[in-house]
Amino acid sequence: MRILHTSDWHLGRQLHRVPLLAEQRTFLEHLLDTVRREHVEAVVVAGDVFDRAIPPLDAIDLFNWVLGELADLRVPLVMISGNHDSPRRLGVNARLIERAGIHLRTSVQDCARPAVLHDEHGPVAFYGLPYLEPGLVHKHFGVEQPSHHAVLSAAMDTIRIDLAARPENTRSVVLAHAFVTGADTSESERDITAGGVPSVGASVFTGVDYVALGHLHRCQQISERIRYSGSPLAYSFSEASHPKATWLIDLDTGSALTARTILCPVPRRxxxxxxxxxxxxxxxxxxxxxxxxxxxxxxxxxxxxxxxxxxxxxxxxxxxxxxxxxQRSAEESYRSRVNGRSDHEITLGFLDHVTGIPATAPEQSLLQEGLESVRTAAAAREAS
Known part of the structure; x- marks a missing residue:
């Protein structure tokens, strides 16, 4: 099966207050041309379809247009929600539009419910792991620690259980929106720190044939079977030198995998x-x-x-x-001083600066709990 892996469209995003909708449409036209030219059999979008939970109407119109075009081409689409999306809004009418070959996975309840597609080699089960905010979903999976590693590990366990019950020749693809250890970041991704550690190890995804990742904006390979497609456009100047691309994946009989990149158009450098x-x-x-x-x-x-x-x-x-x-007399700007530091570390640094006394262990724990509470509340609002 020939799969086109893309992610992080961020429809409706601006670059320093300049709307990018025309440039995003150029990419989507390129995506459709690629589907036709390369005889793509399935398109996967690994989250952050929109740039915010309540997207502008013109971004929704563009989204509806590309869904209609793919439906007309009779090419199935598998899509998950990312940390920028509202899962409930993106998932509206998901069951209905699945009849048109558009498979949305935005709910924690659907993690182990695959979209099963077929080619001449047999079935391919596409599982979708939307962005899983640990503080909101850890109880669903029965894990005590609300961390990305614990939640994604439990979600993958449910997938492996479902996959084991399917015919032996079933190939598997997992879409996930996460920060996997060893990947390179850029300035335009929103921080998803939770439980002190925002990343998960690649070993979490053991047992599936291909993992289509979203969240990080650089096209990159974690391993032969685990890849980020990155964003189709540069959304910060830190990405000025990053080639933007999608992955064209061939998953053949016996799960043999070949991959190559399809470069995205650059409307303006x-x-x-x-x-x-x-x-x-x-x-x-x-x-x-x-x-x-x-x-x-x-x-x-x-x-x-x-x-x-x-x-x-x-x-x-x-x-x-x-x-x-x-710049002020400090050797570095505030942004460069906090670059790469977690919210917890920044908060502790501010407390030290104001009081002149490092936080005690109980104070550190209290600040961490407060940050997690705020993050969980914000995620709950976006999910509603």
Whole structure:
């Protein structure tokens, strides 16, 4: 079976307040062209279909359009909700549209209910693990610790039990929205820290033929059978050099697997420029970046008057302007100081800064409980 693995569409997202809906439509047109050209037999979307729980209407219209196009092509679609999606809203009418070959898995109750598709080699069971907020679902799986590892391990156990009861020649694909250990992150992913550890080991997914991951925005391979497709567009300047792609997976008889990437179109490049205002406005070597989305860092000793307005005359798509020499006396900006740190670590650092006294062990535990309570409440609101 030939499978096209994609994820993290984030329909409705903006890049520094610039709407990206036209660029997202370009990607979806490319996806449909790929389905036709490569004779794709199933499309999988591993979560974060929309950028927020209540998406704008034009993003919903674009989503409905691509569903209709895939239904017309009679190509099945298997899709899960991610941490940006509202599971209940995305899953509206899921049972009804399944008749059109669109298989939505947004509920914890559906983790072990596969969409079973067939080709000349037999059945392929597609299991969907939507983003599972540990604080909300750990009791459903009967696990005491509300952590990503415990919850995903229990969910995979239910999948392996279901798979073991199916015909011996059944191949298996799992869609999951999670942070798997060893993968590379970028600035545009929302933190999913819970229970102190946001990641899970790849061994959690043992026993299935292919794992189509979503959440991280870089296209990458964890192992031969575990991969992230990444986002179809760059959603931060940290992704300017990341090739955007989808995975074309062939899962043949005996579960033999081959994979190759299909590069996504780049409607407009992202780039970062550094220099003085005069050099950036006059030097010919910058001509090739005049049509890019730009993050510009000015190195002038003094902040130039109306710098952004002057830059945008040459670079009309300049989106972000930085002045590193005018940052406060601290050696690093706040963002760089907290980069890679968990919410718990940031909170402890703030407490230390304010009081001058490191938090005691009971205080650390209390802060962790408070953070988890806030995260769980927010996830419950988005899920409703």
């Amino acid at each position: 992202l780039h970062q420029l550094t220099g003085t205002l005069n050099d950036l406005l006059t030097q010919p070597e910058h001509t090739e970046y005049e049509d890019c989305w730009l993050h510009i860092t000015l190195t002038d000793t003094d902040r130039p008057h109306m710098a952004m307005e002057r830059l945008q005359r040459r670079f009309p798509h300049a989106l972000k302007l930085s002045f590193p020499q005018q």
